Amino acid sequence: MKRFSAHAAALAASALAAALAAASGALPPAGARTQQAGPAYDLVIRDARVVDGSGNPWFRADVAISGGRIARVGRVAASEARRVIDARGQVLAPGFIDVHAHAEDIYEQPDAENFVRMGVTTLVTGNCGGSAVDVGRFLGRAKETPLAVNLATLVGHNSVRREVFGLANRAPSAEELERMKGLVEQAMKDGAVGLSTGLIYVPGTYAKTDEVLELARVAARHGGVYATHMRNEGLKVADAIRESIEIGERAGLPVQISHFKVSAKKLWGQSEMTLGLVREARRRGLAVTVDQYAYTASSTSLDSRLPDWVLEGGREEGKKRLADPEQRRRAAREMKEGLKRGGNKDFSYAVVASHRAKPEYNGKSIAEITRAARGKKDVDSQVEQILEMYEAGGAQMVYHSMGEEDVRRIMREPFTMVASDSGVRRFGEGVPHPRGYGNNARVLGMYVRDLKLVTLEDAVRKMTSLPAQTFSLRDRGLVREGMAADLVIFDEALVSDPSTFEKPHQYAAGFSYVLVNGEPVVEAGRATGARAGRALRHAAEPAAAGR
Numbered sequence: 001m002k003r004f005s006a007h008a009a010a011l012a013a014s015a016l017a018a019a020l021a022a023a024s025g026a027l028p029p030a031g032a033r034t035q036q037a038g039p040a041y042d043l044v045i046r047d048a049r050v051v052d053g054s055g056n057p058w059f060r061a062d063v064a065i066s067g068g069r070i071a072r073v074g075r076v077a078a079s080e081a082r083r084v085i086d087a088r089g090q091v092l093a094p095g096f097i098d099v100h101a102h103a104e105d106i107y108e109q110p111d112a113e114n115f116v117r118m119g120v121t122t123l124v125t126g127n128c129g130g131s132a133v134d135v136g137r138f139l140g141r142a143k144e145t146p147l148a149v150n151l152a153t154l155v156g157h158n159s160v161r162r163e164v165f166g167l168a169n170r171a172p173s174a175e176e177l178e179r180m181k182g183l184v185e186q187a188m189k190d191g192a193v194g195l196s197t198g199l200i201y202v203p204g205t206y207a208k209t210d211e212v213l214e215l216a217r218v219a220a221r222h223g224g225v226y227a228t229h230m231r232n233e234g235l236k237v238a239d240a241i242r243e244s245i246e247i248g249e250r251a252g253l254p255v256q257i258s259h260f261k262v263s264a265k266k267l268w269g270q271s272e273m274t275l276g277l278v279r280e281a282r283r284r285g286l287a288v289t290v291d292q293y294a295y296t297a298s299s300t301s302l303d304s305r306l307p308d309w310v311l312e313g314g315r316e317e318g319k320k321r322l323a324d325p326e327q328r329r330r331a332a333r334e335m336k337e338g339l340k341r342g343g344n345k346d347f348s349y350a351v352v353a354s355h356r357a358k359p360e361y362n363g364k365s366i367a368e369i370t371r372a373a374r375g376k377k378d379v380d381s382q383v384e385q386i387l388e389m390y391e392a393g394g395a396q397m398v399y400h401s402m403g404e405e406d407v408r409r410i411m412r413e414p415f416t417m418v419a420s421d422s423g424v425r426r427f428g429e430g431v432p433h434p435r436g437y438g439n440n441a442r443v444l445g446m447y448v449r450d451l452k453l454v455t456l457e458d459a460v461r462k463m464t465s466l467p468a469q470t471f472s473l474r475d476r477g478l479v480r481e482g483m484a485a486d487l488v489i490f491d492e493a494l495v496s497d498p499s500t501f502e503k504p505h506q507y508a509a510g511f512s513y514v515l516v517n518g519e520p521v522v523e524a525g526r527a528t529g530a531r532a533g534r535a536l537r538h539a540a541e542p543a544a545a546g547r
């Protein structure tokens, strides 16, 4: 923590110096520049409509950048900067902070083009319980392999649990729990921004509330946040929200509910109730916030359709169970019951994004695949099809399971952030959920401009200062002097998300420039290949230690 304070002070001092130099418009501080005074700034973006991330109405200004930071917001002459970008008629906003990414493999695709092309300049990965266990090493890799975006990470409960005692369906022993706490502690010291859980996934789903609570307490001591993919997002979503809030309340840390949604058809329209639970917690003084992607379909594994007891111990164990006709019948029966309880007639809502064993299934629904492969359309055949695909290695899926009314109501809520739940996409591979290419653009184009559901200023706030505040990214998320120069320039009239469920591999449109730490990663609408991203290590508040 001390390390950060010193760092922050240095940053503030240098920003202040830059700001003062700029404000006086005269001599720079002694020693700051050579006698042959060149332009004061590296870059100036002129005549932009600045939507500064605070939610305030836009204003017109020039924004100058020096040394990767915003040095001046006001009037800046073109002659004062080495480079000028004319942003007349365009919106200038802070770079978008996507707090719900799954980018563990980003070092294999460091350009992260699907993200930067929709204005994302910072990713928070390690969500849903899955992260690098050695956070120090993970973030440290950005030195050898520079990234186009800034990268922060949570430490995942599932990953930590798996590291300590595998996929066992039981509570940890006292000694195992201590080891898990030790791993979380180390991750927090290494700069994780908090703890994540994925309580529907193996092995996180085997954890009782108290186990998570113990780890959340460790994250709390370091000023982290608790980000959760809850135990249930369907019929038992209210219980799951209560559990999340309880963990935050008892452990004493902020709660971020990931990809907030109502995903059982039977409960469509119930977002008023689920948001009410969050509002009520906030009224009691608990810092609970949520994030959301702007689509009525989710994306996760095929495995999530199978009963927990089948999945226990991993796929090989699961296959052994399913080889026993008795257990296979039981699994099929439970899957059919689950389908009915959720209000679905069959599995036509479930579409394959990527199935390695048979890529020709990609983009088709389970109902379509079953018809083609078996010449049948009854639910029993569809269940059997799913079991076979599980046995063949599983699949990544897209589930059309939400109601538009709920998506809109959740989006309007002030504490909702915009986040993709996406990974770094391999262009052209599979038929993944379009959110990885279009999420931010869709909010700005469809929900802000076309539907006027939220204002531009508020949508930008949900993508910038609100995530920065929640995840303690203190020098990002606002267009203010001294802040990191993560900036995006877009045309409000043109911003759009051509990526669709059928043809997802299409970049967002309308973004002319995206700057990360002052460097353009997108220029004239194209990726530049610049890699100016930084690993962002969490810095605990000194006050948090005493709480």
Ligand SMILES: [Zn+2]
Pocket: 127, 128, 198, 229, 258, 259
């Ligand atoms: Zn998740």
